[in-house]
Amino acid sequence: xRSLARLAGRFGLLAILGISLAGCGVNNIPSQEEAAKAKxxxxxNQYQRRADLIPNLVETVKGYAKxxxxxxxxxxxxxxxxxxxxxxxxxxxxxxxxxxxxxAQTQLSGSLGRLLAISENYPDLxxxxxxxxxxxxxxxxxxxxxxxxxxYIEAVQAYNTELKTFPGVLWASTLYKGNKPMxxxxxxxxxxxxxxxxx
Amino acid sequence: xxxxxxxxxxxxxxxxxxTAVDYPQLDGRVVDExxxxxxxxxxxxxxxxxxLEAHASKQLIVVTLASxxxxxxxxxxxxxxxxxxxxxxxxxxxxxxxxxxxxxxxxYDTSLKGYLGEGVTERILEQTMKPRFSAGDFPGGVIxxxxxxxxxxxxxxxxxxxxxxPVRVAQADEIRVPATAEYPALSGRVxxxxxxxxxxxxESLRAKLAALEAKTTHxxxxxxxxxxxxxxxxxxxxxxxxxxxxxxxxxxxxxxxxHAPAERKIRIEVGYGLEGTLTxxxxxxxxxxxxxxxxxxxxxxxxxxxxxxxxxxVLDGGAEEFKQRAAPKQxxxxxxxxxxxxxxxLVIITTSMGGLIGxxxxxxVWLGWAKKKPKSGFWHWMNxxxxxxxxxxxxxxxxxxxxxSSGGSSDSFSGGGGDSGGGGSSGDY
Numbered sequence: 205x206r207s208l209a210r211l212a213g214r215f216g217l218l219a220i221l222g223i224s225l226a227g228c229g230v231n232n233i234p235s236q237e238e239a240a241k242a243k244x245x246x247x248x249n250q251y252q253r254r255a256d257l258i259p260n261l262v263e264t265v266k267g268y269a270k271x272x273x274x275x276x277x278x279x280x281x282x283x284x285x286x287x288x289x290x291x292x293x294x295x296x297x298x299x300x301x302x303x304x305x306x307x308a309q310t311q312l313s314g315s316l317g318r319l320l321a322i323s324e325n326y327p328d329l330x331x332x333x334x335x336x337x338x339x340x341x342x343x344x345x346x347x348x349x350x351x352x353x354x355x356y357i358e359a360v361q362a363y364n365t366e367l368k369t370f371p372g373v374l375w376a377s378t379l380y381k382g383n384k385p386m387x388x389x390x391x392x393x394x395x396x397x398x399x400x401x402x403x
Numbered sequence: 404x405x406x407x408x409x410x411x412x413x414x415x416x417x418x419x420x421x422t423a424v425d426y427p428q429l430d431g432r433v434v435d436e437x438x439x440x441x442x443x444x445x446x447x448x449x450x451x452x453x454x455l456e457a458h459a460s461k462q463l464i465v466v467t468l469a470s471x472x473x474x475x476x477x478x479x480x481x482x483x484x485x486x487x488x489x490x491x492x493x494x495x496x497x498x499x500x501x502x503x504x505x506x507x508x509x510x511y512d513t514s515l516k517g518y519l520g521e522g523v524t525e526r527i528l529e530q531t532m533k534p535r536f537s538a539g540d541f542p543g544g545v546i547x548x549x550x551x552x553x554x555x556x557x558x559x560x561x562x563x564x565x566x567x568x569p570v571r572v573a574q575a576d577e578i579r580v581p582a583t584a585e586y587p588a589l590s591g592r593v594x595x596x597x598x599x600x601x602x603x604x605x606e607s608l609r610a611k612l613a614a615l616e617a618k619t620t621h622x623x624x625x626x627x628x629x630x631x632x633x634x635x636x637x638x639x640x641x642x643x644x645x646x647x648x649x650x651x652x653x654x655x656x657x658x659x660x661x662h663a664p665a666e667r668k669i670r671i672e673v674g675y676g677l678e679g680t681l682t683x684x685x686x687x688x689x690x691x692x693x694x695x696x697x698x699x700x701x702x703x704x705x706x707x708x709x710x711x712x713x714x715x716x717v718l719d720g721g722a723e724e725f726k727q728r729a730a731p732k733q734x735x736x737x738x739x740x741x742x743x744x745x746x747x748x749l750v751i752i753t754t755s756m757g758g759l760i761g762x763x764x765x766x767x768v769w770l771g772w773a774k775k776k777p778k779s780g781f782w783h784w785m786n787x788x789x790x791x792x793x794x795x796x797x798x799x800x801x802x803x804x805x806x807x808s809s810g811g812s813s814d815s816f817s818g819g820g821g822d823s824g825g826g827g828s829s830g831d832y
Contacts, residue, residue: 246824337684340828344683347637351825 240359246352268329282312302387360386429487437467437502439541462495476501527551589647597627604704622657636668650674650821657821673826687828689713695832
């Protein structure tokens with residue numbers, strides 16, 4: 205009888221310890237890491253969506269503006285580069301790979317911006333329904349990319365802060381020694397807006 | 404090792420409840436969570452407080468609480484001050500009105516003792532505010548209390564306090580609280596903050612939007628805002644959408660039609676769940692053909708009505724789709740944290756009943772982590788509470804009627820927990 209009570213007491217103590225540890229955020233690091241990874245996959249997703257739109261867009265523009273071969277080729281090449289960049293599994297904690305990825309996407313953004321800018325010179329193209337639909341999709345995707353990037357930046361901020369502040373720093377130095385701070389987008393591209401064309 | 408773990412666990416046990424409490428946002432010098440003040444009164448008070456800060460370099464923050472989250476108003480006030488990072492830099496006063504608790508508190512930095520000590524705050528609470536509150540005049544009580552505090556703060560510290568000192572706030576240019584962005588409250592399905600729609604249009608839009616939700620569960624909300632505060636319309640719309648959580652949780656079927664007349668921008672922000680129905684191309688088409696031409700001619704009511712009609716036409720796509728949508732999958736998910744918190748609360752209650760707090764505190768004192776007794780000057784933060792418990796009958800009973808009218812929303816409407824990832828499109832005119 206007495207041992208039963210002692211067992212119950214121990215169990216209770218263990219439960220209290222577990223609960224108070226949970227209250228202390230022992231789960232924060234893994235859950236925030238997963239959250240940041242989920243946001244990152246959304247970023248990849250939206251970049252992929254943009255890449256998928258490009259062949260159609262290039263075809264449509266080609267039909268009306270053959271003489272702009274240089275700009276068109278630049279877009280195709282930039283897309284090829286962006287989609288061929290290897291995304292290693294550790295990209296989020298690998299500054300070099302992350303930078304490479306970001307550069308490739310920035311380059312594609314730039315050449316796409318030029319393509320949209322020159323299309324302004326072709327009235328027939330501008331009134332083509334197919335082009336208008338593609339253009340609005342591209343704009344929408346660019347906006348989704350910036351939302352996804354913002355979400356990712358915020359998630360990483362929370363995660364990186366958790367790694368460095370109390371009580372997270374306790375767990376980071378004991379239970380989660382392998383967890384490194386994640387890379388985040390530099391502000392430079394964040395402030396860059398797609399070229400605004402007035403007509 | 405065991406001892407270290409025990410200490411950490413203990414520490415955590417004390418840290419945990421602090422992280423569980425939620426706090427209103429510090430979005431100005433007046434944080435009217437309990438909605439006691441009308442918009443005009445709030446703005447006027449904001450200006451006065453801004454003037455006080457500009458000319459007397461003393462900061463007064465007025466807070467009305469919907470509830471103190473189970474803490475005492477005094478403790479919650481202290482927690483708020485910490486949460487908002489107001490602990491540094493003295494010369495600060497907080498007036499906190501706990502509407503459900505029927506208790507008001509004035510908390511101020513000790514450096515202001517010359518102005519507010521010697522019973523000044525007690526007089527303000529007891530003689531200025533309490534009679535108003537007891538009579539059911541909540542806005543009056545908050546405003547009069549704030550005015551009396553301002554009057555006390557701008558007189559010379561040596562001057563004797565006058566019972567009815569005139570408010571001598573110099574009328575300077577309006578000083579705005581630096582806020583990243585101001586978002587209107589979701590007061591209904593039509594939030595006409597810019598005031599560009601006529602009453603008949605607002606009413607007919609509201610009816611259409613309510614009918615749409617009743618039929619399809621999609622939440623379409625129309626909003627006009629005075630300013631985007633320097634943000635792009637895309638960013639503002641996305642943040643507003645997420646703030647309002649339009650659409651049903653899990654279905655994310657909300658749509659926001661936003662107009663910023665000052666910037667001449669229009670945006671249709673589409674929740675994740677409707678991106679396939681209300682595509683970017685369609686929203687672009689609606690903005691370009693139904694809305695922009697009418698806005699260009701200053702026909703805002705007409706443009707909004709046509710825009711809403713077109714969006715509804717797309718969303719209410721037919722019987723087949725409707726049948727599929729009619730069976731929402733509702734999963735009831737209680738967050739595991741809630742269970743933990745419940746058990747945790749139980750543990751805390753039992754330990755405090757068992758008188759364990761004393762020994763634990765002693766242990767902390769022994770460790771040197773806690774002070775044995777607050778020395779004078781240790782609490783740099785004076786606390787003057789006042790509760791109108793005696794006459795609380797009138798306070799709590801009359802309270803219900805007084806602020807449901809001041810809320811200003813006629814149809815009770817709230818977002819369903821939906822999310823948006825930036826779908827839709829924008830345009831100008």
